[in-house]
Amino acid sequence: MPVWIVYFALSFLAIDVIFLGMIFASRAAAVRKSRIMLLHKKAVVEASAVPGDVRERIYRLRIKTAELFDIYRDLAASVEMPEDVKSAFIRIFAERRVAAHLAGRLRSSFKRRRAEAALKLGFLPLPETHRALEEALVSERHYYIKVYIVNSLVDTDNYAAIPYIIQTLIGAPRWYREKIYGIMEQFGGRFHDFMLQMGSLESRELRMLVLNFAAFFYSPRIKGLLEQYLQSDDRETALAAAEACRRMYPEMLNSEYYLKSRFAEIRKTAIECISLFPSADALEIVLNSMRFPGLSETGISAVHRMIMKRHELLPLVMSRFIGESNPVLKNALARVLSIRIDYLFIKLRHDSSDSYRAFIKEIILRGEARNVISFLNINRDSGLEGVILGIMLELKDEGLPGINEYQAYLDGRILERLGFSKAKPEASGPRKEHVRRGILYGLLGAAILIFPLIFYYSSIHGEGITGVRDIAVMSIRGFNRFFAFYAGALNGIYLLLLLFSFHASSRQLRQWKARDKRLLFKKGMLPSISVIAPAFNEEATIIESVSSLINLSYPDYEVIVVNDGSSDGTLRRLIDWFGLKRTATGFAAGLETGTVRGVYGSPSIRNLIVIDKVNGGKADSLNAGINFSSKEYICGIDADSLLQSDSLLKLTSPFLDSDTETLAAGGNILPVNGCSVDRGHLDRVDIPRKILPALQTIEYARSFTAGRAGWAYLNSLLIISGAFGLFKKQQVLDMGGYLTGREKYGKDTVGEDMELVVRIIRHSSEFGSPGRVSYVFNANCWTEVPEDIAVLRRQRNRWQRGLLDTVTFHVRMAFNPRYGAAGLIAFPYFILFEIAGPWIEVQGLLMFFLGLLLGMLDGGILLMLFTAAVLMGLSVSIVSLYILERGGRLFPLSGIVKLAALAFAENFGIRQLFSVSRLEGYIHALRQKQGWGGMVRKGFRGDNIRKGASGGPA
Numbered sequence: 001m002p003v004w005i006v007y008f009a010l011s012f013l014a015i016d017v018i019f020l021g022m023i024f025a026s027r028a029a030a031v032r033k034s035r036i037m038l039l040h041k042k043a044v045v046e047a048s049a050v051p052g053d054v055r056e057r058i059y060r061l062r063i064k065t066a067e068l069f070d071i072y073r074d075l076a077a078s079v080e081m082p083e084d085v086k087s088a089f090i091r092i093f094a095e096r097r098v099a100a101h102l103a104g105r106l107r108s109s110f111k112r113r114r115a116e117a118a119l120k121l122g123f124l125p126l127p128e129t130h131r132a133l134e135e136a137l138v139s140e141r142h143y144y145i146k147v148y149i150v151n152s153l154v155d156t157d158n159y160a161a162i163p164y165i166i167q168t169l170i171g172a173p174r175w176y177r178e179k180i181y182g183i184m185e186q187f188g189g190r191f192h193d194f195m196l197q198m199g200s201l202e203s204r205e206l207r208m209l210v211l212n213f214a215a216f217f218y219s220p221r222i223k224g225l226l227e228q229y230l231q232s233d234d235r236e237t238a239l240a241a242a243e244a245c246r247r248m249y250p251e252m253l254n255s256e257y258y259l260k261s262r263f264a265e266i267r268k269t270a271i272e273c274i275s276l277f278p279s280a281d282a283l284e285i286v287l288n289s290m291r292f293p294g295l296s297e298t299g300i301s302a303v304h305r306m307i308m309k310r311h312e313l314l315p316l317v318m319s320r321f322i323g324e325s326n327p328v329l330k331n332a333l334a335r336v337l338s339i340r341i342d343y344l345f346i347k348l349r350h351d352s353s354d355s356y357r358a359f360i361k362e363i364i365l366r367g368e369a370r371n372v373i374s375f376l377n378i379n380r381d382s383g384l385e386g387v388i389l390g391i392m393l394e395l396k397d398e399g400l401p402g403i404n405e406y407q408a409y410l411d412g413r414i415l416e417r418l419g420f421s422k423a424k425p426e427a428s429g430p431r432k433e434h435v436r437r438g439i440l441y442g443l444l445g446a447a448i449l450i451f452p453l454i455f456y457y458s459s460i461h462g463e464g465i466t467g468v469r470d471i472a473v474m475s476i477r478g479f480n481r482f483f484a485f486y487a488g489a490l491n492g493i494y495l496l497l498l499l500f501s502f503h504a505s506s507r508q509l510r511q512w513k514a515r516d517k518r519l520l521f522k523k524g525m526l527p528s529i530s531v532i533a534p535a536f537n538e539e540a541t542i543i544e545s546v547s548s549l550i551n552l553s554y555p556d557y558e559v560i561v562v563n564d565g566s567s568d569g570t571l572r573r574l575i576d577w578f579g580l581k582r583t584a585t586g587f588a589a590g591l592e593t594g595t596v597r598g599v600y601g602s603p604s605i606r607n608l609i610v611i612d613k614v615n616g617g618k619a620d621s622l623n624a625g626i627n628f629s630s631k632e633y634i635c636g637i638d639a640d641s642l643l644q645s646d647s648l649l650k651l652t653s654p655f656l657d658s659d660t661e662t663l664a665a666g667g668n669i670l671p672v673n674g675c676s677v678d679r680g681h682l683d684r685v686d687i688p689r690k691i692l693p694a695l696q697t698i699e700y701a702r703s704f705t706a707g708r709a710g711w712a713y714l715n716s717l718l719i720i721s722g723a724f725g726l727f728k729k730q731q732v733l734d735m736g737g738y739l740t741g742r743e744k745y746g747k748d749t750v751g752e753d754m755e756l757v758v759r760i761i762r763h764s765s766e767f768g769s770p771g772r773v774s775y776v777f778n779a780n781c782w783t784e785v786p787e788d789i790a791v792l793r794r795q796r797n798r799w800q801r802g803l804l805d806t807v808t809f810h811v812r813m814a815f816n817p818r819y820g821a822a823g824l825i826a827f828p829y830f831i832l833f834e835i836a837g838p839w840i841e842v843q844g845l846l847m848f849f850l851g852l853l854l855g856m857l858d859g860g861i862l863l864m865l866f867t868a869a870v871l872m873g874l875s876v877s878i879v880s881l882y883i884l885e886r887g888g889r890l891f892p893l894s895g896i897v898k899l900a901a902l903a904f905a906e907n908f909g910i911r912q913l914f915s916v917s918r919l920e921g922y923i924h925a926l927r928q929k930q931g932w933g934g935m936v937r938k939g940f941r942g943d944n945i946r947k948g949a950s951g952g953p954a
Contacts, residue, residue, distance in 0.1 A: 005863050012871040019878045020900055023885055027896075030889065041071050048081075054088035065096050073123055077518050090124065099124045103132035112507070115145050115657065116514045122152030130158045137164050143176040143659050147183075151519055154183050159190045169205040175661065177205060181212035182524030192217055204236070211240035215247045216523075223249055235263060242269045250276050259289050268298045275302035278310045287320060290332045303336045304583075314340065322359060331366055338367025339582055342375050348387050360391055369402030370597045373409050374582065389417055409597070432741040432748045435801070435925045436808035444922070447836035451482050451843070476851040477861060483844035484864040490833050491872035494702075497710025498879050504713040505705075505777045505883050511657055512650065512778070519656075521555045526652045527632040528556040529726070532625030534618050535639035536564040541784065543577050545639050547680025550608055554648040558607040560625040561639065565594075565615030574610050578602045583609075591623040591733070592742040599628065618722065619738035619752040626737060629729060636753070638723040641783040642672055642682065650779035651726055663760050663771035664727045666712075666720030667779035668704050670890070671697050675782060682782060687895035691902075692792065695910050696785045698877055698899045705777055705880040712775035716821035718761070718806075718830065720773070722753035724781035727760070731771075735759050747809070751802020758810050758822075765819045778887030793917040800921025801929075803834060838918040845912055870907045877903035 040063050047057035063071070072089045075081060093099065102124070105117035118136065121129050130153070137149045146168055153161040165184070169177050184191055195210055211229065214222045226249065229241035242265065245252045250273040258270035271289055274282050283306055290299035307314045321333040337344060344360060364372060379385055392400065396418065400406070407415065407423035415422055455478050519525055531549055535542055542561075549559045563571045574580060580600035594616035602608045613624050622636050633652075637643065647667060655662050674688035688694045704721075711717040720726075736744040738752045739759075749755050757773060764771045786792040807830055813819045814827040848865065851857040881899060884890065891899065 002860060005860055005867065009863055009867040009871055012867060012875050015875045016871070016878050019875070019882045020896075023878075023882050023896055024893065026882075027885065027889060027893065037067065037071075040067060041074070044068070044071050045075070048085040048088070054085050055091050058088060058092060065093075065098060069093065069098060069120070069123075073120075073516075076123055077516065090126065093124055094126055099126050099128045099132070103128060106132055106136045111142060111145065112510070114140070115148055116510075118145060118148035118152055119514055119516050119519075122148075122155040122516060125156040125158075129156055130161070133158070134161055134164050137161070137168060143173060144656055147176065147179050147656065148519075150180055151183050151516070151522070154186045155518075159187065159194075162187065162191060162194050166206065166209070169209060170203060172205070173659075177208065178212075178524050181209060182522050184209070184213060185216055185523060188217060192219055192222075196221060204234070207237055208240055211237065211244055214241075214244040218248055223252070226252065230258070230266070238263055239265050242266045245269075246273055254282070256285055259285070259292075259295075264294055267292075267295060271295065271298050271302045275305045278306040278313060280313070280316060282306065283313050283316055287317075287329065287333070291326055291329050296328070296332050300332055300336050303333075304339055307336075307340065314343070318359070321363075334363055334366030335368060337363050338371040341367065341371045345375055345379075345384060345388055349381075349384060352387060357391060361395060364392065364395060365401060369405045370409070371582065373406060374598060376414055377409075377411050385414070389414070392418060405597075432746060433750065433801070433805060433928070434747060435805050435928065436811070437926055437928075439808045439811055440804060440922070440926055443831065443835055444839065444926075447839035448843070450836075450840075451479055454482065455479070472854075473856050476847055476854070476856045477858075479844065479847040480851055480857060480861050480865060483840070483847070484861070484868045486840055486844070487865070488868035488872060490837070491868065491876055493829065493833070494706050494710075494876045495872070495879070498706045498876065498883070499710075500713035501706055501709035501777070502879075502883055504709050504775075505886060508654060508776060508778065509886065511654065515653055520649055520653060523555075525656065526555060526649070527655065529554065529633045529635050529648060529652070530558050530560055530625070530629030530631040530729070531635045531637060531648075532560045532562060532622055532629065533637050533639045534562045534564050534621030534625070535566065535570050536615065536618075536621075537566045537568045537570060538639040539566070539568045539570045539573055541640045542570050542573055544677055544680045545642060546574065546578070546608070548642040549637070549680075550605055551645065551680060552643060552648055553645045556631070557648065558609065558629070558631060560628055561608075561610045562621040562625045563610065563612045564617070564621040565613065571610070571612055575600065578605060578608060578610075580610055591627055591737040593620050593624040593627065593740075594742075596624060616742075617740070617748070619740045619749065620742065622752070623737040623740060623743070626729065626732065632729060633726055634729050634732065635724070635726045636722055637725075637781065638783055641669075641723050641781050642677065642680065643724070644682065644780045644782075647724075647779045647781060651724075651776050654774060654776060658772070661771045662728070662774055663731050663764060664720055664725065664757055665774045665776065666708060666717070666726070667724040667776055667781050668884075668887075669700055669721050669723050669781050669783055671700060671785040672782035673785055673787065685890055687891060687898050688785075688787075690787055692789065692910075693785050693787050694898065695902050695906050696792075698881070698903045698906065700785075701884050701899070702877050702880045704775075705884045706876055708775045709777045709883075711826060712773065714821050714825060715772060716826035717773045717775055718758055718822060718826050719754045720757050720775075721781075723783045724779075725753055725757075727756065728771075731760060731763070732756070735763055749802060749805045749809075750798050751806050754802060755806045755809065758806055758813070761822050762810055762813055762819065765822075777883065780890075789913070793913070793920070796914055796917035797921040797924060800838070800918040801925045803830065804922065804925045807831065807835060835922075838915045838922060841912075841915040842919055845915070870904070873907060873911075874903050 040061070043061050044058060044063070047061060048054050050057065058068070068089075072093075076086070099121065102117040102121050105113045106121070108114050108117070114136070118133070121133055133149050133153050133156075137146060137153070140146050140149060150165050150168070153165065165180065169180060172180075191213060195213065198206065198210075207229070210222070210225065214226060222244075226241045226245055229237050230245070230252075232238045232241070238261075242253065242258075242263075246269050253266075253270045253273035254277050255270070255274075259267055261267050261270070267289070271286055274285055283303065286299055286302050286306070289295050290303075303317065307317060317333060317336060321330065321337060324330045324333060341363065344363060348356070348360065376385065376388065379388075403420075404423060406418075407420050410418075410420070412422055455475060531552075533545065533549065538545070546559065546561055561574065563574070580602055583599050583601040594614040596611055596613045598612040600610040600612070609628060611624055611628055613621065616624075622634075626634055635648070651665055651667050654665075671688055671693050672682075673690070673693040674686045675682055676684040676686075687697060708717055708719065732738075735756075739745055739747055739749045739755050741748045760771075761773065763769070786795055807814075807827070813823045814831060816823040819827075848857075851861075878900060881896065881903075885896070
C-alpha cells in the first residue's frame with residue numbers, strides 16, 4: 001500500500017476533526033461575545049438613564065471604542081436617544097478621534113473599507129465628518145459607495161452638501177439617481193428652499209429630482225411646476241409629474257382633460273384620481289372613458305372602487321347598464337356588476353319583478369360565470385337559491401354562456417337541481433417536455449464507454465493481455481481506481497468551491513454587520529418585491545406559510561398566492577382565515593396562462609392577493625402571479641415553505657454593494673421538518689427526528705453552502721431553487737416568463753427554476769446586458785422535505801429530468817466562451833458530474849461489490865476509495881456546516897453532532913439511492929415520461945399526514 005494514500009487519508013480525517021472542533025469553538029466564542037456585548041449594552045443603557053454627566057459614567061465602563069461604537073449604532077438605529085445622551089457619545093468618539101480614523105479609511109484603496117467608513121460616519125455629526133464625506137463624494141468612482149456617502153451626509157444633517165449631491169446626479173445611472181431621490185426626502189423643507197433657488201431645470205436629472213421630491217412634499221410652488229410638467233412632451237417627465245399628482249395632489253387629475261393625454265399611463269392615472277372623489281359626475285366621466293381602447297380594465301377597477309366607497313352609486317351603474325347601447329361599455333358594466341352579484345342576488349328577495357329578473361338575466365349572460373358560481377357555492381338561503389336557479393333554468397333553454405364552467409365548478413347538489421351533469425375542470429392540456437434525446441443518448445454512450453476505452457488503450461492494448469481472467473482482474477481493479485479518481489475529482493471541486501464560498505460568506509457577513517439597517521428601509525434603497533407562492537393541494541401548510549410571508553420585515557412587498565386548481569380545501573382555508581373578498585384587480589403583463597377563475601383580496605391585509613386558476617403546473621402559476629404583480633422584482637417561493645422575517649432583507653441588501661445590476665438571486669434552503677412553527681413563525685429550530693429528512697439536512701447544507709455559494713462567486717451559478725428565488729420582473733417578461741407550453745417557446749419543463757436562470761445568463765450574454773446572478777448563504781427559507789423513500793425518489797427523479805431538459809435545451813452554451821464562466825466551467829461540470837455522474841457512480845458501485853465478491857481489491861484500492869468517496873465527502877459536509885453556522889447559530893450542539901454522524905453514514909446507502917434515483921430520471925427522460933409525481937405534506941404542526949402534490953399534477 002503506497003504511503004501517500006495513508007497520509008492523504010489521515011489529512012482529510014484531520015480536516016474533519018479540526019473543522020468540527022472549530023464549529024464548537026466558534027459557537028462557544030460567539031455565545032461568550034454575545035453575552036459580554038449584552039452586559040455592556042445593559043451597562044451603557046443604565047449609565048445613560050441617570051441624569052448628570054453621562055459621558056463620565058460611560059467612560060468609567062472602560063468599554064473598547066469599537067464595541068462602544070457598535071452599541072451606539074444599535075441604540076441609535078432602534079430607539080430615539082435623548083439629546084444629552086447622544087451628545088455624550090459624540091463627545092467620547094470625538095475625543096477618541098473615531099471620525100478622523102474613519103475619514104482615513106474613506107481614502108483607502110479597498111472598496112470595502114471605504115463603504116464601511118462611509119456608513120459609520122453617518123452616526124457622527126461632526127465638522128470633520130462633513131468635510132471628509134464631501135471630499136469623498138467628489139473623488140469616489142463607484143456609485144454604490146456614493147450612495148452610502150450621500151446617506152451619511154443626509155443623516156448628519158449636512159444641508160451644505162446639497163449642491164455636491166446634486167452634482168453627482170448629472171450623467172449618473174438611473175438606479176443611482178432613484179436611490180438618491182429617496183434619500184433626499186430626509187432634507188424635507190431644507191431641500192424645498194434650496195430647490196426654489198435652483199433656477200433653470202433644463203437638466204433631466206434635476207427635473208426628475210424635483211418631481212420625485214414633489215411626490216412626498218406638499219408645496220403650492222411645486223404644485224405650479226407640476227401643472228407645467230404634465231404638459232411636457234418628454235414621456236419620463238410627464239409620467240413623473242402625474243405620479244406626484246396622484247400621491248399628493250390627486251385633485252389636479254380629477255378632470256376629463258387628462259383623459260385625452262397622449263400618454264396611456266397618464267390617462268389611467270387620471271381615472272384612478274377621479275375615482276378617489278366618488279360622485280355621480282365622476283362616475284359618468286369614468287364610465288365614458290371606458291369606451292376607449294386600453295382603459296376598460298382600469299375603468300372597471302375604478303368603478304368598483306367608487307361603488308364600494310359610496311354604495312348609493314350602484315343604482316346609477318345599474319341604470320346606466322340597462323340603458324347603454326355601446327356593446328363595449330355594456331360588457332364592461334356587466335363585469336363590474338357581476339363582481340357585486342351577491343348584492344344583486346340578495347335584492348331578489350325584495351324585488352322579483354319581471355324587469356329586475358330580466359336585469360339579472362342579462363348580468364348572468366354578459367357577466368363572469370365564476371362570480372355566480374362563487375355565490376351559489378357559499379349561499380345557504382334555500383329560498384334565494386330557488387329564485388336564482390329558476391332564472392338560470394330559463395337561461396338554460398336560451399343557451400347559458402359558460403356552461404362548461406358551471407358544470408365543472410358548481411356544487412354537485414346545485415348541478416343536480418339544474419339538470420346539469422358534472423364535468424371535469426378545464427384541463428391544462430398535454431405537457432410538452434421535449435427533451436433532446438439524441439444528446440442524452442450521446443452522453444449515455446460516453447458515460448458507459450469512457451472507462452472501457454481508457455482501459456483498453458492504457459492496459460490491454462498497450463500490454464497485449466488476452467487472458468479472460470487477467471482482463472477481468474485488471475478491469476475491476478482499474479475501474480475502482482478510475483472511480484476513486486472520479487470521486488476525488490468531484491469532492492476536490494467541492495472543496496475548491498468551499499474556498500470561494502468561505503470568502504463570499506465572510507464578505508456577506510461583514511457587509512451585513514456593517515449595514516445601517518435604517519438605510520434599508522429608506523425609499524428606493526431596496527427593490528420592491530412581489531412574492532409569488534403557487535399552491536396545489538397545500539391545505540396542510542398554506543395558512544402557516546402565508547402567515548410567514550405577510551409578516552416579513554421588508555419595506556415594500558406584496559404576497560400573491562396562486563391556487564393552481566387545488567382539489568382540496570386550500571382556497572377555502574385561505575378565504576376563511578384571511579377574510580378574503582373578490583376584487584376587480586386587473587393585470588398588466590401579458591404572459592399566456594391557464595384561465596384565472598377569480599382574484600381575492602383582504603380588506604385588512606392590503607399586500608395580500610390570492611389568485612384562483614385552473615391547474616397548469618408550477619411554471620404556469622408563477623406566470624399568472626407575474627401577470628398580477630406590481631413590483632420591480634418577483635420572488636418565487638413554494639407554498640409549503642417558510643421565510644425567516646429578515647430573509648428578504650438579507651437576500652436583497654447585497655444589491656447595494658455593487659454597481660452591477662442583479663438579475664437574479666437565491667437564498668439558502670433548509671428542511672423545516674423537526675422545527676416548531678407557530679402562526680408562520682419558527683419558534684424552535686432543530687434537526688428532524690426521522691433519519692431520512694435529517695440526512696437531507698446535511699445534503700442541503702452541502703449543496704447550497706458549498707455548491708451554489710461557490711458557483712455564484714465564480715459568476716457561473718446556474719441554479720436558484722424554486723423554493724426561494726428572486727428575479728428582475730422586466731427581464732423575465734422580456735424572455736417570455738417561466739418556460740411553459742403556452743408561452744413563446746411552446747415547451748414545458750419540470751426544472752423551471754434552473755431553466756429560467758440559464759435563460760437569463762444566456763440572454764444577458766447574447767444581448768450584452770450586464771448583470772449578475774447572486775446567492776446569499778444566510779437568507780434562509782425553510783421547506784418541508786420528503787419523509788418517505790418513495791416520495792424522495794420521485795423528487796430526485798424529477799430534479800434529474802429538469803436538469804437534463806435544461807442542459808440539452810441550452811446545450812449551445814456548453815464549452816462556449818461567449819457565455820463566460822457559465823459556458824466554460826459550470827456547463828462542463830454539470831455534463832460530466834451531474835449528467836454522466838449517476839451512470840459512472842452506479843457502474844462504480846457494481847464493480848466495487850464485484851471486486852469484493854471475487855477478492856480482487858487490495859488494501860491500497862480500498863483505502864483510495866474510502867478516502868476519495870467517504871473522507872473527502874465528509875470534509876465537504878463538515879466544512880459546509882461550519883460555514884453555515886457562521887451565518888447564525890441555527891442548530892443545537894446535539895444537532896451538529898448528529899449531522900456530523902449522518903455526514904459519515906450517508907455514504908453507505910442514501911447517496912447510492914440518490915444516484916439510482918437520478919439514473920431513473922435519466923431513463924424516464926429518454927422515454928419522455930412527464931409530470932411531477934406525488935408529494936406527502938405532513939404540515940408544519942401536528943402528526944396527521946395529509947396528501948398533496950408538489951406543484952400540481954400537470
